Amino acid sequence: MIEHLRAYTPFIADLHATYARITAFNTQLLRWQKVQNLVSRETPGDLWTRHILDSLQLLPLIGPNDAPLRVLDIGSGGGFPALPLAIALKSRPVSFQLIESNARKCAFLRAMAREFDLPVTVHTTRIEAVDPQTIGAVDLFTSRALAPLPLLFSYLCRFWGADSRALLHKGRENGEELKTADSAWLYDVLRLPSTTDPDGVILDIRNLRRRA
Template sequence: MPVDNDDRARALRLTPVSRETEERLALLVSELARWQNAKNLVSSATLSDVWTRHIADSLQIHALAPEAETWLDLGSGGGFPGLVLGICLAEAGRGHIHLVESNARKCAFLRHAARLTGAPATVHAARIESVIGDFTGKVDVVTARALAPLPILLGWCKDLLRTGTLGLFPKGQYLDAELTEASKYWKIQASTVVSVTDPAARILMIREAEQRADS
C-alpha cells in the first residue's frame, strides 16, 4: 500500500499531533499495510486514504475526552479507534485501553501493533457479551466504531453508562434514524459532534441511557 502523503498531511491538519505520536501512527499504518492482505483488517477501499478515514477519524474521538484514562473499545478490528486511542495515551504517559475483538487473526495484529507502537493496551479475545460485564464501573469511556446499530450498542453498554462511563460512538449519515429507533426502547441523554473527517457523519456522546419500562 503506497503512502499518500497528501492524505497524511490533510489528516494531520485536521487532527494535529506531536512528531513522536505521528511516528507511532505511521508505524501503525505501515504494519496495517503489511498485514492487510493476509488478515483483511479493514476494507481495502479505505486504504488509499487511510490517514483520513482511519487515523484522523480515530484521533478526533480522543479529543472529546482528553483527560479520560481508562478506555474500552468494542469490536476493535484493525485497531480503529482502539490502537490510535492507545497511542494517544502513550503520548500522555498515562492511561490504558482495553480492546475487545472476537476474531483471533485480528487479535494477533492488535497485540503485535500495540507492542510495536508502545500503546498501553490489553487485547481481549472474546465476544462482547461475555466480557463487557467485567468492566462495569471500571472504565471512563466506551467506544465502538462501525460495529452495530445504536439499540444493540445500548444493550451492551447500559451498565457501563449507568455507572458513569461516557459513550463515544462514531456514526454515519443514518444516525437520526438510529436515534429514532433507539428511542422506542431507551431514554437517552446524548449530544452529537460533527465529524472533522466527514461532514455527513457525527460522533454520538451518550452520558445516560435507561431502558423504557414498556420495552
C-alpha cells in the same frame, strides 16, 4: 501528513514522536492488510483520512485532562479508533481494553500493542460473553461501525457506570437509529459533525439506561 496532527497538539505530548508512531502503525497496517482483511478492501490507499484521522478526531472530545481514563472499545476490528488513540495518548494515564471476536484481528491488535508498547488489553471473545467484572469500571466507551444503536446500547449497558460516557462513530442513518433507540433507552446525547465524513457524526452519549 504531520500538518493534520497539528490541530491536536493540545491533546498530545509530542507532535513529532506521535506522528512517527502513527506513520509506523500505518505501515504495519498496510503490511498486515496484505494477508488479513483488517479494513475494507477499498480503503487501504486512504487509511490516513478514512481510518486514522477519523479515529483521532475524538481527541478534543476526550480533552486534555491528565486524570486516569479507562477506555473500553467494543468490536475493535482493525483497531479503530482505539489504536490511533492509544498511540496519541501514550504519555497520559489512559488504559484501553479492546473486545474483538475475530482471532486473526486480535493477533494484529496484540502485535501492535507490543510494537508500540501501548497500555492495551485485548479480549478475544464476543461482547455478550465478557464478564463485566473482568473489565471493571469504564470511563469512556468507543465503537466504530459495529451495530445499530439499539443493539449497541444493549452491549454498552452491561458495563455502564454512573460516570460512564460513550463516543460513537455513526453514519448518515444516525437520526433514524436514535429514533429507534428511544423506544427502549433513555440517554443524553450530543450529535457532533464528523471532521472526516460529511455524512457522519460522533454521538456523545451520557446517562444511558433502559426505559422502565
